[in-house]
Amino acid sequence: MAIEEIVLLNAAGEAIGTAPKATSHHRDTPYHLAFSCYVVDDEGRVLITRRALDKATFPGVWTNTCCGHPAPGEGLRAAVTRRLGDELGLSVTELTLVLPEFDYRATAADGVVEHERCPVVRARWTGGEPRPNPEEVAEAQWRTWEECLELAEDPNASPWYRMQMAQLAPLGLPAQWPAADLSLLPPALSW
Known part of the structure; x- marks a missing residue:
């Protein structure tokens, strides 16, 4: 089985190396590349997930649909x-x-730290019920945008979710979020 690696970054978002994901998240986690995704359905609801209870970082918190780390050389x-x-x-x-x-x-x-450049992506749901992988996701629920905003006030929501909501709320309903300029992605990440 291959060892999952994360892409390490400098302050300018340039790749400066890689490291094993499993041993990189600790009290002095290096700055690295990640992403967050919000899946939206045709009714404007957002799929919100609760992280598995045995996750190494932030277990059991409610958060966006999916988070992850692009592999070295992998596009967003x-x-x-x-x-x-x-x-x-x-x-x-x-x-x-x-x-x-x-x-x-x-x-x-x-005491475990997350320290990430974490571009946020919206995706349109194409159908089929979510099948949560229990090693990653404890629960998945479709929520209205109003319920998503309310969750941002809940201490059981992930810190990145709360920070992202502060930036997403002014953009309006999820289906109306404008596309950002791809040139603003960190240099280490292609679209």
Whole structure:
């Protein structure tokens, strides 16, 4: 089985190396590449997930549909598609870059740190019920946009979800989020 690697970044978002994902998340996690995805259905609902209770970082928190780390050399579209399949058994269409410059640093209750450049993508659901992988996702629920905004006030929501909601809320309903300029992605990541 191959070792999953993350892409390490400098402050300008340029790749400066790779590291094994499993051993990179700790109290001094290096700045690295990630992404977040929000899957939206035709009714404007968003698929919200609760992370598996045995996840190494931020177990059991409610968050966006899917998060992940692009593999070295993997484009954002491919990474999002791969992780949605791995975590939820979902196929999607119309991937749209929404927040290309989102980054954050957050510390979990156990002291483990996330420190990521984490572009945010919206995807359109093509049908088929989510099939959560229990190693990744404890629960998955379709929620209205109003319910998503309310979740941002809940301490059981992930810190990145709360920070992303602060930037997404002014953009209006998820189906109306404008496409961002692809040139704003970090240099280490292609579309």
